[in-house]
Amino acid sequence: MPTAPDIALILPGTSEPPGVSLVIDHHPAGTRWVNFSLWSxxxxxxxxxLYREGEHATPCHEFELDARVHRVGGVASAWACRVPLEVVRRAAYYAYRCDGPGPGESYGRLGFDAEKVLLDPYARSIEFPPGFDRAAASRPGSNAGAAMLGVLPRFEDERREDRGLHRLHVDLRTSNTPTPSPSLKVGPPGELSPDLPPSGRGFPDISSGLVYEMHIRGFTRHESSGVARARRGTYEGAIEKIxxxxxxxxxAVELMPVFQYCPQEGNYWGYMPISFFAAHQQYAARPREATREFRAMVEAFHAAGIAVLIDSVQNHTGEGPPPERQPAGQARFPTYSWRGVDAEAYYMHGHRGLAYSDFSGCGNTFNVRSREGQRLIVESLRYxxxxxxxxxxxxxxGAVCARCEDGALDVEPPILAAIENCRELAGLVHIVEPWDFEGAYLPGAKFPARGARQWxxxxRDDVRRFVRGDASSTVGTLMQRLYGSDDLFPEGRGHGSATFSPRQSVNxxxxxxxFSLYDLTAYTRRRNEANGHDNADGPSDEVSFHCGHEGDDGVPPSVIDRRVRHAAALVALLLIAAGTPMIRMGDEFLQTQLGNNNPYNQDNATTWLDWTRLERFAAFQRFVRSLAHFRRSHPVLWDANFWRDRVSWFGAIGGVDLEPRSRELAYLLRGGGLGGPDAHDLYVMINMGASDRPFAIQSPGRWRVCVNSAALSVDTGAxxxxxxxxxxxxxxxxxVLAGRAT
Known part of the structure; x- marks a missing residue:
């Protein structure tokens, strides 16, 4: 155990930047210190x-900070100290212990427990000791030897390690909204632009092709992926499939959560983060090199012209149990980091009488209104x-961003202002899920971040219903969805009105x-027994249709053919619609999860892509691939502006039939001026009826058939x-016909 003289090694520190950073003291010249700043x-x-390499239970140095000397930062106070660099270099990991007031017991709502070893919320990488134990974090008392530790930066290349740590300086003393320092480029609020290419790298807008929702492990974990065993289910495995x-x-790939989550949580999807900075180690071929392997993967995607988006899970954390295991009163949640550092700052409390408010459905809600919570989110996104x-x-x-402590919805949430006021973040692609677990639904113009794209x-539901034949989804409804959902993202033709883009609709x-795309055509009832919740979890109404046979047991070939036809029609409607199209991984070759519509805890063949289906449904995959390239070659389909006068609507014969029973629609889409002088016009015919139907071509011209979903055919020139x-x-x-209307 360290001794009292350790305190003589340290000096007062600075609150900025939070986390660990290198400080060069010019008096005396060139003295190097490491600044540790913990916001609480x-x-x-x-x-x-501080812990030495391989020693996880007993620190080599422990410094008790003096509130009179090491507490700094005013209202958003931090505990900060400087330790000589040569001392830090002899250690490998670091952690904190914190104590403070509590209601009765210190392990109550505030989460303080002086014996708990705590991870720095700003730690960039995590060390899991051999004896790591989630249960030890969930009970009072010491978890020494069983706790996660932060990995200390090496600082060999001081310029590299220092990069990005000192750029964002936020004055939290006078405002609820982080205010960037003069060194930070600032733009006017609300300028999350759907028109900017990602990161200025010159890629085409992501709406030009497929946004591919992908789980790193599930993508290549199955042996049929062809990836070497050591790289299956890893960042390196994803590189092989680029x-x-x-x-x-x-x-663009849209990666499901890559923030580190607890490997003992049993949450395969990863929606229970224990860090907003560290890359998930279990997705690395060499866990301690997760950061390097993730960066290498991103660089490989960029070299192929593919943008990388990640699922940012910052509305809750892994310090809460699933709702069904939350006991009444003050639950004994695991305490890894935020809860033990300052639960009041990092979590919302008291809604519906809960010790920890739960707008996320995951046992807690991150505090997006506190100075500390906002700062952590902004720094994480920048990192x-x-x-x-x-x-x-x-x-x-995303709707959690608008929640107040009492559950009310704020029309100008400070966390969104903080992101929008940072030009480096505002110029990126931002996609929000415009709802939360407690029923908030803020689609389109209702969402406070005006320029963000939205799921x-x-x-999804209107197109599924139209193809299924539901009277509630009419031809008029389909027209609106194909047009870019201008009922949600209004065009704003009037003077001074807000202007939205169809690209903001992530279709x-x-x-x-x-359900997966295939399961939508194969199951009308979920089959989630394996999840352990008596088949009560997951959506109860999927707007699905089994095409005449429930499930895959004993399914006749004719039913498979019908399923393929329905799936092809759904994909065709997706890829000819204005907006940004997204598919889930494996839907291009009709991956099945055997009717499980909520496999969040299924790290097995249920969720791993079965690449043998690529051979079985090769024609369908070629259709999806060809249709995606057809979309990219016709910029009118992914224009930033609504079609307006470019489109003329028809019925199968004559005008549009808006009767509820109608399942036919046609339209002319003029492509002139987009993509060069030779840009094609398109004539689209949609028949979701139960029988073949003649369509009059009501716009004369020189046409050729380019897309026929029933034949799984996309022909761009023959x-x-x-x-x-x-x-x-x-x-x-x-x-779809292509040519030139006369």
């Missing part, structure tokens, strides 16, 4: 611990962009939440023009 207003005692994704027409190289974020349960649940048919004035369109199919 409510702690009354703080200990900094040529496949490039050929598929992927413009993942500037240091890890990502091009944007999908903000999980469009209405597109999708299926995502990780719910078919010559035809002179017929009508065309038979098969049931449940989409046909």
């Amino acid at each position: 207003r409510r702690a009354t005692r703080v200990w900094l611990q 040529p496949y994704l490039k050929a598929l027409g992927v413009s 993942w962009h500037e240091e890890m190289g990502v091009d944007g974020f999908r903000h999980d349960l 469009n649940g209405k597109f 999708y048919i299926a995502s990780h939440d719910g 078919n010559g023009p035809f002179a017929e004035e009508s065309l038979h369109v098969a049931a449940t199919s989409v046909v």
Whole structure:
């Protein structure tokens, strides 16, 4: 155990930047120190611990900080000290212990427990000791030897290690909103632009191709992936599949959570983060090199012209149990970091009488209104962009950003202002999930971040219903979704009105939440027994249709054919619609999860991609791939502006039939002026009826058939023009003509 003289080694520190940083003292010249800054207003005692390599239970140095000397930072107070660099270099890891007031017991709502070893919320990398134990974090008392530790930067290349740590200086003394220092480029609020290429790298807008929702482990973990065993389910395994994704027409990968989460949590999806900075080690071929391997993966995607987006889970943390295991009163949650450092600062409290408010459905809600919470989120996003190289974020349960402590919705949330006021972040791709667990739904113009893209649940449900034949989804509804959902993202033609772009609508048919594309056509009832919740978890109404046979047991070939046709029609509608199209991984070859629509804890063949289906459904995969490239070659389909006068709407014969029973729609889309003088016009015919139907071609011109979803055909040049004035369109199919309208 360290001795009292350790305190003589340290000096007062600075609150900026939070976390660990190198300080060069010019008096005396060139003296190097490491500054440790822990933001906690409510702690009354703080200990900094340093650990040697391989020693996880007993620190080689423990410094009890003196509140009179080491407490700095005013209102957003921090505990900060400087330790000589030569002392830090003899250690490998660090942690804190904190104590403070509590209601009765110190392990109550405030979370203080003087014996708990705590991870720095700003730690960039994590060391898991051999004896790591989630249970030790969930009970009072010491977890020494079983606790996560922060990995100390090496500082050999001081310029590299210092990069990104000192740039953002935020004055939290006078405002609830972080205010960037003069060194930070600042733009006007609300300028999250859907028109900017990711990170200025010159990529085409992501709406030009497929946004591919991908789980790092599930993507290549199955032996059928062809990836070497040591790299299956890793960042390096994803690199091996980049040529496949490039050929598929992927413009961006949207990675499911890559923040470190507890390996003992049993949450395969990763939506229980224990750090907002550290890359998940279990996705690395060499866990201690997760940061380097992640960066290498991003660079490889960029070299292929593919943007990298990550799922930013910052509405809750892994310090809460699933709701079904939350006991009444003050639950004994695991305490890894934020809760033990300052639970009041980092979590919301008291809504519906809960010790920890739960707008996320995961046992706690991160405090997006506190100075400390906002700062941590902004710094994390900057780190993942500037240091890890990502091009944007999908903000999980984005409506939580608007929640006040009492559950009310704020029309001007300070956390969104903090992000929007930072030009480095505002110029990236931001996709929000515009809802939360407690029922907030803020689609389109209702969402406070005016320029962000959004997962469009209405597109998903309305298109599914139209293809299924539901009267509630009419031709008029389909027109609105194909047009870019201007009911949600209004065009703003009037003077001074807000202007939105169809690109802000992230259109999708299926995502990780719910059935896969194939299962939508194969199951009408979820089959989630394996999840351990008596089949009560997951969506209860998927707007699915089994095409005449429930499930895959004993399914006739004719039913498989019907399923393929329905899936092709859904994909065709997705890729001809204005907006940003997204597919979940494996949907291009009809991956199945055997009816499990919530496999969050299934780290097995249920969720791992079965690449043998690429062979079985090769024609379908070629159709998706060809249609994605067709979309990219016709910029009118991914224009930043609404179609307006470019589009003329028709019925199968004559005008548009808006009767609820109608399942037919046609339209002319003029492409002139987009993509050069030779840009094609498109004539689209949609028949979601139960029988084949003749369509009159109501815009004369020189046309050729380019897309026929019933035949799984995309032909960009071989078919010559035809002179017929009508065309038979098969049931449940989409046909697209290309040419020049006269």
